[in-house]
Amino acid sequence: MRPTRIALCAALFALHLSGVAAAQVDRGERGTDAERMALGPDVERTVGKPASGPISGPALDQLTQSMAKRMRCPVCQGAAVADSPSESARNMKQQVRSMIAAGYSEDQIFRYFETSYGEFIRLVPRAEGINLLVWAIPLSGLLVGLALASGFWTRRKWIAEQKVARESSAVSEPGRAQPSNDQQRLLDAFRKEAESDDA
């Protein structure tokens, strides 16, 4: 590439980085680390005591990331909390992290968020009740489609076979019906008699 193009690409890349950095700046009050790791309001009243003991270290990061991927950011257009740079998403991820660190289970954490945001906060709906339609309708649609397709294919094959059968019979005796075996024997017998008479 020419030098000017390289410079332009580098400048755009740097701009992008600064944009990403800007997106990470909170416009709200961050609070101290202790304040950020605190559980939000009413956690125990909503979902009870933690299901297990405290978690920390890499397991904490992994579990947080895994849950954040399955939680919808309500401010963004259907993006996951894990993927959104918005402050709301980062606050939600922090809240998830605080609850996992305290030992709350995934089910408890989702229920906490569902209490305020509704079931829509889950990117993957609970597999129960009317939500089962999410899986049932596409699957049955596929099966119905396959059945229809195989039906059409069978019908076309049948029509083609019929057409071939008619054409082959038309070629052998154009415009005339084929005599049956018995009739053919009778005809042969008559022909022999006629020939012997002629001879």
Next chain:
Amino acid sequence: MGQDNQQQGETASTGQAQPSRRVSYKVIIGGLVIILPLLWVLFSGLFMDPHRMDAPLVGRNAPAFDLPELNSDGTRSLASYRGKPLVLNFFATWCLPCRSEHPVLNQAARQFGDRIQFVGVVYEDKRAVVNAWLNRYGGQAFPTLIDIGGKAAIAYGVYGVPETFFIDPQGVIRSKHVGPMDPMVIRSRIALLVGGGS
């Protein structure tokens, strides 16, 4: 015979059979049974707001909070407001519709303040800029709290500003209004709040 057109599907000229063209009513009805409900669902989706979220907290207890006050060192909790109806307004200085809403809230606070408690909660904003903004857009007829780390907003299911919660003296959320309010909206919501409706 080639001229016999009464036989189904045979044409006069070629003598070859054509596939039956009579349409099966079962197929039509089956197709409609599948297509019509689907069309109805898709059509009704045209009238839905894609940004709107559920408000499952309406009718349930308001989440407890304990937030620092804007202009003092103390904190206020939800419980400290119990016994009086509460209008809880989430706002931010970067929120443009909030600029028209804040004077309306101030006016309502001055008018109803003896019977109803108004409280503002700062959402995703810095303490330093809030006072100037409040004074510019109608003053401070009611106290303001700061939501640190957005935890109160998450507990209340806030996904944008302004959002206002109308909470009864027992601490139950009676209604929620998303978007800026004008005097008429505030008046009707307050009437429901003190009148015991939902």
